[in-house]
């Protein structure tokens with residue numbers, strides 16, 4: 001009793017390893033959708049159309065008019081760690097694309113049925129391919145695994161069907177398609193606000209049809225409604241180096257430079273729940289520190305229990321953010337986080353106090 005006999009250590013099966021790894025990247029339909037959206041934006045799409053069935057569990061389809069995928073690359077598209085975005089380690093410090101790990105499509109192929117229709121500008125037709133567990137498969141038994149030529153527009157359509165069909169515990173943890181649908185809608189809406197020049201559309205996503213020429217404030221009005229838009233303040237602000245001498249002295253000042261843009265409701269607007277859109281270097285992220293700081297600012301302005309809408313886009317030197325984080329690590333940390341958070345809080349505080357509609361702030365550090 002109490003004595004444990006050592007069992008032999010065995011190597012896990014490759015397919016099991018891949019499925020476990022995939023589950024860590026793709027938690028739910030909305031996390032798959034976020035990866036797919038980011039791929040569209042990386043591909044330079046100006047138009048993105050999303051189709052969702054059963055909260056994305058039955059079908060998640062996303063069509064873009066971006067650069068497309070070359071026919072020659074299709075055989076390795078869904079392999080793990082295949083990417084067109086990164087080739088050397090030093091690339092990591094100046095990466096400007098969302099993706100770089102080459103794991104998203106691979107992961108999806110391990111927990112769903114993945115199909116791709118894609119066409120580059122130079123190709124004369126589109127190509128359709130099906131994937132399972134990282135490799136090309138035949139759409140039907142007896143057919144070839146080779147991509148098939150077909151009609152199609154320039155750009156890429158990714159089709160994810162029967163998500164988590166082979167991981168029943170994951171599937172049962174996601175009880176309600178309507179909850180998953182709400183999360184999908186939330187991700188698309190936030191990216192649509194952050195990318196007002198990209199036209200988003202979809203079904204059944206009736207109120208997402210932003211046009212490709214709009215401004216952030218216009219996108220907020222369209223997506224979050226007039227009651228927020230009419231009480232919105234706007235600030236752009238930055239941290240600037242004080243003088244040349246300091247710049248020479250050390251790298252630190254250079255590192256501290258950042259800029260931000262915020263659209264946030266004034267004291268007239270009150271919501272039950274805070275709506276907070278935070279983008280750092282164009283990535284949708286979470287920062288509980290920033291959120292708490294901004295909540296504190298508004299607690300001096302709004303009655304108890306009332307919350308604001310805040311869209312904050314922060315740009316910092318890529319060197320100062322650790323991009324080499326796990327794709328699901330939404331909570332980010334960056335250099336001089338406390339200082340930047342304080343300055344942003346101060347700016348919002350001042351703007352709220354004066355209720356001005358548009359101001360430009362510059363900080364001397």
Ligand code: ADP
Nearest residue numbers: 039043068083084099100101102103104105156
């Ligand atoms: P990553 O984005 O990290 O490179 P992914 O698995 O998301 O990895 O995608 C793998 C590769 O497939 C990308 O590097 C890109 O070349 C290609 N790709 C994926 N989605 C698209 C798309 N919508 N348009 C063009 N290329 C795409």
Ligand code: MG
Nearest residue numbers: 035039099104
């Ligand atoms: Mg990607």
